[in-house]
Amino acid sequence: MEDHEDVNLTELTTYQLKFIDEYMKCGNKRQAMLNAGYKGKGKRSTVTSSAAKLYNVPKVKAEIERRRRALAEENMIDSKQIVNRLSKMFNGELSSQFVTKKGDVIDVPITFKNQIEAAKVLVNILGIAEQNNKPKEEKPVTQKLAEDLEEMSKMFLEQSKKTAVEVKGIPEPEKKDKE
Numbered sequence: 001m002e003d004h005e006d007v008n009l010t011e012l013t014t015y016q017l018k019f020i021d022e023y024m025k026c027g028n029k030r031q032a033m034l035n036a037g038y039k040g041k042g043k044r045s046t047v048t049s050s051a052a053k054l055y056n057v058p059k060v061k062a063e064i065e066r067r068r069r070a071l072a073e074e075n076m077i078d079s080k081q082i083v084n085r086l087s088k089m090f091n092g093e094l095s096s097q098f099v100t101k102k103g104d105v106i107d108v109p110i111t112f113k114n115q116i117e118a119a120k121v122l123v124n125i126l127g128i129a130e131q132n133n134k135p136k137e138e139k140p141v142t143q144k145l146a147e148d149l150e151e152m153s154k155m156f157l158e159q160s161k162k163t164a165v166e167v168k169g170i171p172e173p174e175k176k177d178k179e
Contacts, residue, residue, distance in 0.1 A: 009063070016060050019051075024067055027124070029055045083125060089118035092156055115156055119149065 009017065015036060023032035030044075033051035040046060054060060088094050092115055095107040122128075128145055 011059055012063060016054070016057070016063075019054055020060060020063050020067070023055070023064060024071075083122065086118045086122050086125070090115050090122060090152075090156075092159060112157060116153070119153065123149075 012020070018036040019032055022035040023029065026032055026035070029051035030048045033047055033054065038047060038050065040050060055064075089110055092110055095109045097105050098108055099105055128149075
């Protein structure tokens with residue numbers, strides 16, 4: 001692939017620059033497209049498709065990568081820390097502390113919804129979704145990751161159900177036999 005590291009901002013249109021600015025704020029192609037002023041009257045899938053096409057314009061992609069590198073250099077936090085934190089969220093290893101009306105401090109585990117959101121962000125950061133679009137000979141590793149992610153999701157769903165029951169102090173419902 002050709003190296004576009006030296007993209008001149010004057011080579012980008014005002015719309016492309018606005019899309020890049022919005023994408024850097026939210027990290028979501030579709031939302032960035034809408035925030036940049038997309039006026040299409042199409043379906044959701046049309047907006048998503050148009051956003052993906054704009055994102056994949058070599059000059060646009062190169063500018064996004066340049067900005068990402070600049071942000072990484074400016075900030076003390078690095079991608080390993082982000083991935084580590086998201087992994088802990090996904091694995092349900094994080095909790096929040098709340099004070100009850102009686103003044104007791106209790107740990108409340110991360111919600112399953114937040115675990116799923118962490119998984120979605122991890123998929124984007126690690127490029128798992130993009131890797132699944134590669135030719136078949138390159139799929140085995142990503143297929144294994146996808147299967148592992150699905151298996152872990154099932155485990156965490158079961159775990160979160162048990163934890164929710166324990167946190168709320170509600171006894172588990174009895175299973176009724178169907179006759």
